[in-house]
Amino acid sequence: MTSSLWLLPAFPLFGALVLMAFGRRLGEPQSGWFAAAMPIASFIVSVSVYFDLLSRSSEERHEIVTLFSWIPVGALHIDVALLADPLSITMALFITGIGSLIHLYAIGYMHGDPKFSKFFLYLNMFVFSMLMLVLGENLLVTFLGWEGVGACSYFLISFWHTRNSAAVAGKKAFVTNRIGDFGVMTAMFLAFSAFGSVSYASINEAAHTGAIAPVTATAIGLLLFVGACGKSAQLPLYLWLPDAMEGPTPVSALIHAATMVTSGVFLMTRMSPILHASYEWAPMIIACVGAATALYAATIAVAQNDIKKVLAYSTVSQLGYMFLAVGSGAYVAAIFHMVTHAFFKALLFLGSGSVIHGMHHEQDMRRMGALRKLMPVTAVTFIIGWLAIAGVPPFAGFWSKDEILLYVYANNRGLYVVGLITALLTAYYMTRQVIMVFYGEAKWKDHAHDHGAHGDFEPHESPKIMLFPLVVLSVLSVIGGAMQLPFTKKLHFLEHWLAPVVEESEADIHKTWAYEHKYVLLVIAVAIAITGIAAAIAVYSKKKVKAVEPRVLEQAWFYDAGAAKLIGGLGRAAFDAVAWTDAHIVDGAVNGTATMVRGIAGQVRKSQNGFTRVYAALMAVGAVVLLAWFVYRGVA
Amino acid sequence: MVLVGALGVIFRKHPVHAALSLVLTLFGIAVLFVAQSAEFLAAVQVIVYAGAIVILFLFVIMLLGVDKAEDLKIEPLASQRWVAAIVGLGMVGLLTAAVVSGSDVLRERGLGIANSVAGENADANIQQLANSIFSDYVFAFEVTSVLLVVAVVGTVLLARRRTGKGVA
Amino acid sequence: MFGLVVVPTSTWYLLLSAVLFSIGAIGVLVRRNPLVMFMCIELMLNAVNLTFVTVGREMSDINGQAIVFFVMVVAAAEVVVGLGIIVSIMRRRSGVNVDDLAELKG
Numbered sequence: 001m002t003s004s005l006w007l008l009p010a011f012p013l014f015g016a017l018v019l020m021a022f023g024r025r026l027g028e029p030q031s032g033w034f035a036a037a038m039p040i041a042s043f044i045v046s047v048s049v050y051f052d053l054l055s056r057s058s059e060e061r062h063e064i065v066t067l068f069s070w071i072p073v074g075a076l077h078i079d080v081a082l083l084a085d086p087l088s089i090t091m092a093l094f095i096t097g098i099g100s101l102i103h104l105y106a107i108g109y110m111h112g113d114p115k116f117s118k119f120f121l122y123l124n125m126f127v128f129s130m131l132m133l134v135l136g137e138n139l140l141v142t143f144l145g146w147e148g149v150g151a152c153s154y155f156l157i158s159f160w161h162t163r164n165s166a167a168v169a170g171k172k173a174f175v176t177n178r179i180g181d182f183g184v185m186t187a188m189f190l191a192f193s194a195f196g197s198v199s200y201a202s203i204n205e206a207a208h209t210g211a212i213a214p215v216t217a218t219a220i221g222l223l224l225f226v227g228a229c230g231k232s233a234q235l236p237l238y239l240w241l242p243d244a245m246e247g248p249t250p251v252s253a254l255i256h257a258a259t260m261v262t263s264g265v266f267l268m269t270r271m272s273p274i275l276h277a278s279y280e281w282a283p284m285i286i287a288c289v290g291a292a293t294a295l296y297a298a299t300i301a302v303a304q305n306d307i308k309k310v311l312a313y314s315t316v317s318q319l320g321y322m323f324l325a326v327g328s329g330a331y332v333a334a335i336f337h338m339v340t341h342a343f344f345k346a347l348l349f350l351g352s353g354s355v356i357h358g359m360h361h362e363q364d365m366r367r368m369g370a371l372r373k374l375m376p377v378t379a380v381t382f383i384i385g386w387l388a389i390a391g392v393p394p395f396a397g398f399w400s401k402d403e404i405l406l407y408v409y410a411n412n413r414g415l416y417v418v419g420l421i422t423a424l425l426t427a428y429y430m431t432r433q434v435i436m437v438f439y440g441e442a443k444w445k446d447h448a449h450d451h452g453a454h455g456d457f458e459p460h461e462s463p464k465i466m467l468f469p470l471v472v473l474s475v476l477s478v479i480g481g482a483m484q485l486p487f488t489k490k491l492h493f494l495e496h497w498l499a500p501v502v503e504e505s506e507a508d509i510h511k512t513w514a515y516e517h518k519y520v521l522l523v524i525a526v527a528i529a530i531t532g533i534a535a536a537i538a539v540y541s542k543k544k545v546k547a548v549e550p551r552v553l554e555q556a557w558f559y560d561a562g563a564a565k566l567i568g569g570l571g572r573a574a575f576d577a578v579a580w581t582d583a584h585i586v587d588g589a590v591n592g593t594a595t596m597v598r599g600i601a602g603q604v605r606k607s608q609n610g611f612t613r614v615y616a617a618l619m620a621v622g623a624v625v626l627l628a629w630f631v632y633r634g635v636a
Numbered sequence: 637m638v639l640v641g642a643l644g645v646i647f648r649k650h651p652v653h654a655a656l657s658l659v660l661t662l663f664g665i666a667v668l669f670v671a672q673s674a675e676f677l678a679a680v681q682v683i684v685y686a687g688a689i690v691i692l693f694l695f696v697i698m699l700l701g702v703d704k705a706e707d708l709k710i711e712p713l714a715s716q717r718w719v720a721a722i723v724g725l726g727m728v729g730l731l732t733a734a735v736v737s738g739s740d741v742l743r744e745r746g747l748g749i750a751n752s753v754a755g756e757n758a759d760a761n762i763q764q765l766a767n768s769i770f771s772d773y774v775f776a777f778e779v780t781s782v783l784l785v786v787a788v789v790g791t792v793l794l795a796r797r798r799t800g801k802g803v804a
Numbered sequence: 805m806f807g808l809v810v811v812p813t814s815t816w817y818l819l820l821s822a823v824l825f826s827i828g829a830i831g832v833l834v835r836r837n838p839l840v841m842f843m844c845i846e847l848m849l850n851a852v853n854l855t856f857v858t859v860g861r862e863m864s865d866i867n868g869q870a871i872v873f874f875v876m877v878v879a880a881a882e883v884v885v886g887l888g889i890i891v892s893i894m895r896r897r898s899g900v901n902v903d904d905l906a907e908l909k910g
Contacts, residue, residue: 638820638824639820639823639824639827642824642827642828642847643827645827645831645840645843645844645847646827646828646830646831646834646835646840646844651837651839651840654837654839654840654843655839655843658843658846658847661824661847661850662850665850665853665854668817668820668854668857669854669857672817672857672858672861673861674857674860674861674869674872676869677853677857677869677872677873677876680873680876681853681876684876684880685846685850685876685879685880688880689846689879689880689883692883692884692887693839693842693843693883693887696839696887696890696891697839699891700839700890700891700894700895716833716834717834719833720829720830720833720834721830723826723829723830723833724826724827724829724830725826727822727825727826727829728822728823728826731819731822731825731826732819732822735815735818735819735822736815739814739815739818761869764866764869765866765869765870765873767866768866768867768869768870769870769873772867772870773870773874776874777874780874780877780878780881783877783878783881784877784880784881786881787881787882787884787885788884790885790888791884791885791887791888792888794885794888794889794892795888795891795892797895
């Protein structure tokens with residue numbers, strides 16, 4: 001069954017190609033259903049591969065399906081090959097699963113859009129790229145997918161490209177990603193020069209056996225982390241993610257919540273032996289960046305008024321958590337949080353999309369309120385998502401967050417405190433969002449006349465096709481925690497499943513204080529969550545305390561403006577210098593060579609002066625020279 | 637005689653004078669041919685070279701205008717005379733060197749002037765020449781006759797005045 | 805003058821032809837009248853003829869003279885054609901000067 005692994009990316013690719021040719025002819029909604037059928041088919045294949053792997057013993061859960069030889073050049077042999085192992089199949093499962101749900105959702109959300117079929121074309125292409133990314137057997141296939149998702153992200157963010165802000169946001173995303181790509185590429189080159197191969201098998205093998213110098217491992221690891229920062233929106237390359245909310249909400253859900261942004265975490269986990277083989281301080285850097293990002297983004301989310309921007313910053317913050325886990329050696333926890341986060345963040349985004357749809361594309365939360373009676377299903381599912389992200393047991397988010405905090409405490413207490421504060425803020429701003437949207441006063445009534453001339457505007461519930469994914473995801477958000485419950489070893493399903501991939505790099509915390517007192521930490525986490533929720537209720541619902549939303553937070557610590565100034569000032573000067581060098585020195589050398597040749601030719605040309613006697617003279621001189629040569633040969 | 641004539645060719649301003657110097661040279665060469673027992677060639681030299689070719693030269697000189705005596709004092713192309721001097725001296729020097737160094741070889745290989753062609757089979761010079769041409773080199777002989785025909789026809793066409801072909 | 809009966813060895817003839825050849829070469833380079841240049845070329849040919857005859861006599865080989873025979877024939881043909889060309893080029897012009905034919909100037 002695993003040999004049919006190639007079907008996984010083949011279905012969405014086929015879908016994309018068909019839509020490219022016939023999309024417009026299929027029209028709405030047939031193109032949507034066709035496109036949705038592709039990831040569903042892939043999901044079925046990945047489930048079957050999952051069961052196949054499950055039936056094998058732990059050591060044998062590792063199969064490579066080589067499709068064809070891609071680059072056989074001298075010492076460099078790279079094949080297009082897919083790797084089926086626990087990590088890649090886990091990723092594939094939730095990518096295809098959530099991808100299918102979002103495709104279905106989009107059929108309803110994009111209803112009436114003139115570029116309906118093109119949207120699904122891009123979505124399918126995206127799923128294909130993402131699957132190549134996670135299923136790749138070597139860095140180059142992964143990079144292929146990496147670039148592919150970057151490109152599709154650009155297409156999808158600027159989908160409504162007639163809107164200037166959307167086009168700009170798409171460009172920003174692409175350029176920022178590119179900076180990260182530079183890191184990945186350099187890491188690939190380093191890996192090749194160090195090991196002669198870019199396949200994970202050889203790299204990780206070398207890292208396990210210690211055949212790799214810590215310097216090389218650190219370099220590769222940190223360069224890949226630069227790429228991950230770009231893709232997964234960490235400081236300082238995060239600034240494309242909030243702007244990416246310009247894209248349609250299904251895009252935000254799929255790409256910027258569940259899949260693309262997690263590819264950085266995936267890459268780090270895939271290369272965990274490298275991180276394990278590097279210097280001590282390298283993972284610490286990753287952890288610190290992750291923690292800083294988490295806190296930073298959480299503070300910003302507190303002051304945002306756009307329903308999607310809150311969720312965007314929340315995503316950045318949660319990704320920071322995942323990197324904090326990676327940096328602390330908690331790879332299983334990072335993957336665990338990745339999966340649960342995919343569930344509830346996609347749920348939250350889709351829910352917000354439903355709200356936007358019902359509010360006729362109004363996104364400002366200050367104009368909403370008291371929607372829970374008018375949009376009951378949306379409200380209930382959104383609340384479930386809220387509870388999950390806030391870290392309230394028994395919802396999924398609590399278990400995964402707690403797992404991370406456990407490992408972080410064992411690693412470094414300072415980072416643990418940062419993580420706790422972030423958890424507090426997370427609960428706070430998510431509660432704030434729920435209150436502003438679904439409870440409180442019905443502020444939309446004041447703006448009813450803004451939304452078109454068809455009489456009384458009233459927000460309505462979304463069609464069933466949009467509600468179905470919400471329900472499914474909310475169920476998953478409830479039960480998802482069962483993957484890795486901390487109570488006994490037997491319940492650590494995810495840990496056992498992922499063992500062949502990350503076991504040796506996983507931090508061993510069994511003898512630490514944290515592990516022995518994990519229930520204490522668990523209680524602390526619950527307390528923090530409840531505190532955050534209570535604080536938000538006090539501020540926004542009961543209005544007992546005044547809201548604190550300073551402008552600096554709303555403007556995201558003026559990061560965007562600062563970055564623009566830097567690029568515009570120093571950056572511009574540097575770019576101008578480079579351009580000058582290119583125009584004068586490089587071009588000058590090329591043109592100079594041509595001019596020199598022309599000059600020499602001009603001089604040589606003078607010998608052709610048309611006078612017969614000159615030619616005769618030259619011939620005679622030549623004859624004399626030849627004669628001299630022969631005489632010399634004869635005499636000497 | 638030969639040398640005087642040769643120097644006359646290159647130094648006389650008037651082309652007609654130069655042509656007459658050439659005749660002098662050719663006669664000298666013919667005499668030298670005789671001294672080398674190449675009687676037939678001497679005769680041919682006088683008849684063909686001195687007789688026909690130089691006359692042809694003189695006709696063309698007349699045709700193109702005689703009074704244009706070349707001014708040898710000026711030389712429009714700078715350094716041409718220097719090059720000529722170098723070439724001339726170089727050639728003389730090198731050829732002398734070649735001749736002198738090869739003269740021993742020549743003496744060994746050859747049988748010497750003393751041993752002239754008059755030997756056992758003492759054919760006359762012309763008979764020997766005829767034997768050689770018409771047996772060993774008969775093909776070349778035929779080709780040269782074709783060449784002569786071609787040359788004549790070509791030149792007639794080339795120098796026609798009227799109907800365009802060959803008119804400058 | 806009586807006692808100076810110098811028997812010319814073949815080397816003398818060869819040296820003579822060398823000098824003759826050089827004179828002809830110098831003449832080709834120096835003179836500007838095309839007809840005189842042609843005459844100088846004839847000088848060179850004669851020098852070569854002399855060489856051939858001398859060496860042929862030295863080697864007791866009639867082939868030297870046979871070659872000279874053919875050289876003369878070809879020289880005659882060549883003169884004919886060359887003069888035809890000169891006539892056809894120079895007919896139109898008044899000045900008889902090789903330096904005026906500089907149309908091939910690059």
